[in-house]
Amino acid sequence: MSPCAGLLPLRSGTVRLAEVDPGRITSLMPGPGQAAALDRALSETHGLGWPAPGQAILSQRGGVVWTGLDQAMLMGPAPDPALARHAALTDQSDAWAVADLSGGDGPEVLARLVPVDLRPQAFAEGATARTLLGHMTASITRTGPETLRIMVFRSMARTLVHDLHAAMDAVAARRGLDAGGPPR
Amino acid sequence: MRLRCPLCGERDRREFTYKGAAVALDRPATEAWSADWDDYLHNRANPAGETRDLWQHAAGCGAWLVVTRDTVTHSIADVRLARGEGTA
Known part of the structure; x- marks a missing residue:
């Protein structure tokens, strides 16, 4: 069973979070x-x-x-x-949970959890960082123009999904307010 | 407070763990007891001014760092890898 089985994929607003099978x-x-x-x-x-x-x-x-x-x-x-x-x-194949956060608002979502600027102009394709995601240590890599790959210890998979889901919903709600509509 | 890790760049204080005076890098060369061992194990300055501390970038690259900072102005003068520093 994969680390995020039953938890992913998720979509909120324009951002999608999906588990990645990283191979070995x-x-x-x-x-x-x-x-x-x-x-x-x-x-x-x-x-x-x-x-x-x-x-x-x-x-x-x-x-x-x-x-x-x-x-x-x-x-x-x-x-x-x-x-x-x-x-x-x-x-370390079984030690990590790996997920891709994709969509243009990905950096906006992670800005709520990660103390590093992950916007494309500061964090280009091929850039990677070891840093904090909430209270978890994480490895974050930009693998595409709108894709950030996130790795945390496997035991943190449920917390990762929970924290990211809350941040994704908050960004989606903020976008809804910016557009003049009610929070989605 | 932000520290410029030589590997990771400028990062938030909460990624770092404080160890103590960088004196810990200067282990005396001799095994026999001497005043140097007193200084190495026990005696620490408490300067109002420049101090050298060991920090670990625990939530980042894991490297041990020697941070030179000013306890009065809080300015950070230098951050370098502990590897290669001191006598140890």
Whole structure:
């Protein structure tokens, strides 16, 4: 059963929240001085690379999302064994709840919960941040012009959906007032 | 209060956890007891002015940071990774 089974998808106003099956999630932690070698290995084996802080390297089949000091998550494919020569690999596939918040008001919704500016002009495609979403630590990545991918620990899935749903409804109600109609 | 994390950029105080004086980075080289160990373990200044503290960007990248700030003006002079700082 997926982390958000029975909870998603949701739509409120113009914003949609849907669960994402991220495939395999593998944490990559390069050994001291190994980042450059790991970058080459990721390029040769997966067509990806080692991301700079705050960046995600995305492709059709997956990506590498920076998640902290000397840490990134390989999303999608099973890791090539060659990566283990340069980094500690940990399977975290079952540890995360992953959802896409899509629609132009996505940043407006997250502005109610996240202390980081996530508008496209400040947070372009391929940008990623570790930050707070309400009281949860989260990883947030812009994967498209109107899509923000949110990852929280799996145990937080229900809280994530609840908090986002409340924020989505509040933004939709505000838009309704702006348009002169009653709150929807 | 906002701190400019070297990895994440400027972030809100609530993402950070305060540890204490950055003296903790300067572990004495000798194992034998000395006044340096007294200073390392127990003695802390309480300056009205510049102070160096350890903070962790716990809700962000997880990095330990050395923050140089002024306790009188609350201005932040410098934030850098604790890695490579001190004698430890």
